[in-house]
Amino acid sequence: MTTTPARRVTKQRVAIADQLERSEAFLSAQDLHAALSRSGERIGLATVYRTLSAMATDGELDVRRTDDGEALYRRCDTEGHHHHMVCRTCGRTVEIGGPKLEEWLAEVSGRFGYVDIDHTVEITGTCPECAAKA
Amino acid sequence: MTTTPARRVTKQRVAIADQLERSEAFLSAQDLHAALSRSGERIGLATVYRTLSAMATDGELDVRRTDDGEALYRRCDTEGHHHHMVCRTCGRTVEIGGPKLEEWLAEVSGRFGYVDIDHTVEITGTCPECAAKA
DNA sequence: GGTTGACCTGAGAATGGTTGTCAATTCAGC
DNA sequence: GCTGAATTGACAACCATTCTCAGGTCAACC
Numbered sequence: 001m002t003t004t005p006a007r008r009v010t011k012q013r014v015a016i017a018d019q020l021e022r023s024e025a026f027l028s029a030q031d032l033h034a035a036l037s038r039s040g041e042r043i044g045l046a047t048v049y050r051t052l053s054a055m056a057t058d059g060e061l062d063v064r065r066t067d068d069g070e071a072l073y074r075r076c077d078t079e080g081h082h083h084h085m086v087c088r089t090c091g092r093t094v095e096i097g098g099p100k101l102e103e104w105l106a107e108v109s110g111r112f113g114y115v116d117i118d119h120t121v122e123i124t125g126t127c128p129e130c131a132a133k134a
Numbered sequence: 135m136t137t138t139p140a141r142r143v144t145k146q147r148v149a150i151a152d153q154l155e156r157s158e159a160f161l162s163a164q165d166l167h168a169a170l171s172r173s174g175e176r177i178g179l180a181t182v183y184r185t186l187s188a189m190a191t192d193g194e195l196d197v198r199r200t201d202d203g204e205a206l207y208r209r210c211d212t213e214g215h216h217h218h219m220v221c222r223t224c225g226r227t228v229e230i231g232g233p234k235l236e237e238w239l240a241e242v243s244g245r246f247g248y249v250d251i252d253h254t255v256e257i258t259g260t261c262p263e264c265a266a267k268a
Numbered sequence: 269g270g271t272t273g274a275c276c277t278g279a280g281a282a283t284g285g286t287t288g289t290c291a292a293t294t295c296a297g298c
Numbered sequence: 299g300c301t302g303a304a305t306t307g308a309c310a311a312c313c314a315t316t317c318t319c320a321g322g323t324c325a326a327c328c
Contacts, residue, residue, distance in 0.1 A: 008295055008304060030285075044307035049286060069203030069314080070285065085248055094246050100238045105257065112228050113262035114219055122254045123239065128247035142275060142324055164314075178278035183315060203285085204314065 007054075015041045016051050017075075025091030026064050026072035064122065083120075087127035096123070141188075149175045150185050151209075159225030160198050160206035198256065217254075221261035230257070 019035055020027065027035075033048045052073050055061045064072045064084065076082070078095045085094045101121065109117045126134070141147075153166055161169075167182045186207050189195045198206045198218065210216070212229045219228045235255065243251045260268070 006296095006304070010295070010305065012306070028285090042307095046287075046308080047306055050305085053286095065199050065203055068285095069199060069205065071203065085243065085246060087248070088252075094248070096242055098238060098242065100241075101235065104232060104234045104238070107234075108230055108232065109219065109257065109259055112219065113265075114221070114228070114257075114259035115262075115265050117257060117259040118222075119255065119257045121256075123243065123248075123251060124253065125243055125248035125251040128249075131247075131249050140275075140325095144276065144324075146277070162314090176278095180279080180316075181277055184276085187315095202314095 012041075012043050012047050013051055015043060016048060017055075020061070020073065020075045023074070025093060026062075026074040026086065028066075028070050028072050030070075032073075083123065085123040085125060087130055088124050089126055089130040092127050092129075146175075146177050146181050147185055149177060150182060151189075154195070154207065154209045157208070159227060160196075160208040160220065162200075162204050162206050164204075166207075217257065219257040219259060221264055222258050223260055223264040226261050226263075 015036055016032065019032055029045070029049045029052055032052070033043065033045050036043050036048070052061065052071075056063050056073060060075070061073045062076045062084065064074070064086075066072060074084075074093060076095065078097065081097070083096045083098065083101070085096055087093070098121075105117060105119055109115070149170055150166065153169055154161065163179070163182045163186055166186070167177065167179050170177050170182070186195065186205075190197050190207060194209070195207045196210045196218065198208070198220075200206060208218075208227060210229065212231065214231075216229045216231045217235075219230055221227070232255075239251060239253055243249070
């Protein structure tokens with residue numbers, strides 16, 4: 001079916017995957033590159049961008065956009081369709097599935113005759129720990 | 135209360151507002167600038183950017199981001215909080231309010247102890263007319 | 269209707285994230 | 299080990315967006 005385009009296991013990709021694995025929050029390509037450089041890995045920025053977008057395409061990563069358009073990536077724990085609630089202070093992210101949300105979507109799209117519906121939901125808030133510190 | 139920063143009525147701003155008024159869909163700054171140029175208006179790109187972000191700040195416009203991070207603006211008919219269902223083919227947009235959605239949000243955020251919640255919902259689909267043509 | 273000063277504009281330069289280029293390198297199967 | 303295709307990295311190129319600043323324009327006041 002889907003032709004697998006022969007992905008290789010290079011140390012750069014391993015390093016990137018590791019770094020993502022280690023992070024609770026969404027990271028930008030720049031963040032990741034900086035973090036890797038800091039920890040001694042010498043990886044080209046272009047490689048980071050390429051790898052991230054490849055992983056996102058393969059569904060291994062979730063993508064989000066900051067308000068100023070920067071792309072952020074995160075390793076998703078949940079397999080299927082889900083959404084994110086992100087702490088605006090520490091970035092900690094909770095994955096959320098919502099049957100109730102999907103119901104609402106079906107109802108609304110149906111009401112206006114829209115078909116083949118896609119959707120994204122972004123929830124931002126302050127997590128309990130950051131709220132406690134404030 | 136809010137200090138009104140003395141906004142002037144210039145012909146550039148009028149032209150931009152008109153153009154937005156005329157559009158059912160979300161427009162990028164570039165789109166708008168191109169459209170204005172086409173119709174003979176000679177407006178600097180920087181002015182378009184400035185005006186759009188000012189209007190957005192004032193809540194006169196809604197902002198959206200394309201998948202590649204470009205900012206899109208649209209005149210909102212609805213005053214208060216609402217969401218959008220955008221046709222992926224023609225861009226026609228329906229504004230949607232969702233008490234059910236807000237309920238769900240409150241429930242979910244409460245479950246994880248997140249407070250001070252903000253959210254964005256983007257729905258993309260094919261509108262009845264475009265679906266009929268397909 | 270002129271004057272005045274703050275606001276606004278436009279052209280181009282600067283910024284910053286992201287992608288393209290291409291020679292050198294590295295993986296993986298033989 | 300050998301070989302070819304996938305991958306990498308340094309750097310240029312892109313492109314949306316913002317900054318700069320000299321010159322233009324609005325609006326209030328005379």
